[in-house]
Amino acid sequence: xxxxxxxxxxxxxxxxxxxxxxxxxxxxxxxxxxxxxxxxxxxxxxxxxxxxxxxxxxxxxxxxxxxxxxxxxxxxxxxxxxxxxxxxxxxxxxxxxxxxxxxxxxxxxxxxxxxxxxxxxxxxxxxxxxxxxxxxxxxxxxxxxxxxxxxxxxxxxxxxxxxxxxxxxxxxxxxxxxxxxxxxxxxxxxxxxxxxxxxxxxxxxxxxxxxxxxxxxxxxxxxxxxxxxxxxxxxxxxxxxxxxxxxxxxxxxxxxxxxxxxxxxxxxxxxxxxxxxxxxxxxxxxxxxxxxxxxxxxxxxxxxxxxxxxxxxxxxxxxxxxxxxxxxxxx
Amino acid sequence: xxxxxxxxxxxxxxxxxxxxxxxxxxxxxxxxxxxxxxxxxxxxxxxxxxxxxxxxxxxxxxxxxxxxxxxxxxxxxxxxxxxxxxxxxxxxxxxxxxxxxxxxxxxxxxxxxxxxxxxxxxxxxxxxxxxxxxxxxxxxxxxxxxxxxxxxxxxxxxxxxxxxxxxxxxxxxxxxxxxxxxxxxxxxxxxxxxxxxxxxxxxxxxxxxxxxxxxxxxxxxxxxxxxxxxxxxxxxxxxxxxxxxxxxxxxxxxxxxxxxxxxxxxxxxxxxxx
Numbered sequence: 060x061x062x063x064x065x066x067x068x069x070x071x072x073x074x075x076x077x078x079x080x081x082x083x084x085x086x087x088x089x090x091x092x093x094x095x096x097x098x099x100x101x102x103x104x105x106x107x108x109x110x111x112x113x114x115x116x117x118x119x120x121x122x123x124x125x126x127x128x129x130x131x132x133x134x135x136x137x138x139x140x141x142x143x144x145x146x147x148x149x150x151x152x153x154x155x156x157x158x159x160x161x162x163x164x165x166x167x168x169x170x171x172x173x174x175x176x177x178x179x180x181x182x183x184x185x186x187x188x189x190x191x192x193x194x195x196x197x198x199x200x201x202x203x204x205x206x207x208x209x210x211x212x213x214x215x216x217x218x219x220x221x222x223x224x225x226x227x228x229x230x231x232x233x234x235x236x237x238x239x240x241x242x243x244x245x246x247x248x249x250x251x252x253x254x255x256x257x258x259x260x261x262x263x264x265x266x267x268x269x270x271x272x273x274x275x276x277x278x279x280x281x282x283x284x285x286x287x288x289x290x291x292x293x294x295x296x297x298x299x300x301x302x303x304x305x306x307x308x309x310x311x312x313x314x315x316x317x318x319x320x321x322x323x324x325x326x327x328x329x330x331x332x333x334x335x336x337x338x339x340x341x342x343x344x345x346x347x348x349x350x351x352x353x354x355x356x357x358x359x360x361x362x363x364x365x366x367x368x369x370x371x372x373x374x375x376x377x378x379x380x381x382x383x384x385x386x387x388x389x390x
Numbered sequence: 391x392x393x394x395x396x397x398x399x400x401x402x403x404x405x406x407x408x409x410x411x412x413x414x415x416x417x418x419x420x421x422x423x424x425x426x427x428x429x430x431x432x433x434x435x436x437x438x439x440x441x442x443x444x445x446x447x448x449x450x451x452x453x454x455x456x457x458x459x460x461x462x463x464x465x466x467x468x469x470x471x472x473x474x475x476x477x478x479x480x481x482x483x484x485x486x487x488x489x490x491x492x493x494x495x496x497x498x499x500x501x502x503x504x505x506x507x508x509x510x511x512x513x514x515x516x517x518x519x520x521x522x523x524x525x526x527x528x529x530x531x532x533x534x535x536x537x538x539x540x541x542x543x544x545x546x547x548x549x550x551x552x553x554x555x556x557x558x559x560x561x562x563x564x565x566x567x568x569x570x571x572x573x574x575x576x577x578x579x580x581x582x583x584x585x586x587x588x589x590x591x592x593x594x595x596x597x598x599x600x601x602x603x604x605x606x607x608x609x610x611x612x613x614x615x616x617x618x619x620x621x622x623x624x625x626x627x628x629x630x631x632x633x634x635x636x637x638x639x640x641x642x643x644x645x646x647x648x649x650x651x652x653x654x655x656x657x658x659x660x661x662x663x664x
Binding site (some may be wrong): 244248249250252253254256257260261264265267268269270323327328377381 | 465466469475477482483484485486490493494495496497499505506507508535537538
């Protein structure tokens, strides 16, 4: 495999970003790599946004976008805390409740997306704001406050919200790794991945080829919303409490991770390996900066530059991939 | 080969609300025959294609497949009956490989239960073989992205795909319109190849030269009606072009200009400034 073949892969931009950030931190930040690789903060953060970034990547490859994920993380957390904490119902109801709210909002987004011609950015902007309202007003109405404590039983802690390896790494890291493998299988090994790429490439042709475009679109929206409420639920179980928050930062962080991971905003191109590395890179920039001598307020500047470079690289590599001709055996 | 046309339209009208787009269209194509549909922009070509492909149901008249009247429930139904449409653009996904494009929606898999894996090797092998059989020898790597192929090669890939999946009627919507001379020749060769394999081909174009190269049978569409219907060799290129440009109208215009010149000492009519 020569260097050009590697550069044409959809993950190329994310690998270059990762190497670039690490080099930058080593050269200008004097980072201690041993300490950084042993630290939990950035891995925990990567897992938190990574679990949502995977389904968002699929959705973006299919040519749509979901920004209501920002409201769904606190929605999942608050649902869990209100059911298990405020009403003191068994934990299982809280878990089912959190996942159900994800499925319901996902169905709502998805059905609107296939029934109307409104861009999904606008549809999910609507559900984002609406869910923020529901979560805040709902928790005020039900509990009288915007912060709810809960106590989770041992099994729920072990599965969703505990520390592993005897340190400060969270169990969501394992969830992230498992989901990454599952999503990789769907996207790159099964025929469904093929269909999702096709939908991002040319929706009309995909429909003509007999692909159930509408059903897949709805499923993908259910995936993003449910993953977000799952992350919120894990957080509530880990920290024994949930607060109402806007979740605005999460939206951009997740989408930036996906784009740095080599997914084209126009759809039709990207890879799970790329998104995985993109998420890692993003987490290292945000959390790894604490291990450097650089003032952490510069982190956002780095993210901004990285995003622009990544989009530029994606575009270049996409062109490279298209013009890649197989070398003629002779001549 | 039987004489029953593979696909036939009988007195088909199509209107969208009060607007009549197609009037009394009758045409038929037999296996191993190329019907060229000629018409200028706005003549109703795309509505006709969509009616043939099952996208629109005719308002009046009937569609027959193998002599049997049918009503398509949708494009998928038409495809299942072997009617494949290849559009000028589309049908292929530029950022996907040749193999994945070829098997879109019909992926070969291996493995069991939920672990069915897309069989890339088989897909690539069959795709490359089929495309090469159609005479496109430049495609040798099934992993190559379709966006890197020329327009003619993309068309050929889409046609090879339709043939492989058992199409009996091939509807080609302006396949050569956006192509250079060489690329167009490529596509025309593929049309001939499809015809040799016994497919019924409906070739939509406004390039008379391309039509005359491959066509057995021609129909000229003007304002939603068939203005002329003739077989190979019955009309010259100029006559066909003239027909497409409006036929009678053109002759009337010439006559009126001549008439004006006779009565005005040989001056052509003045074109008014507004």
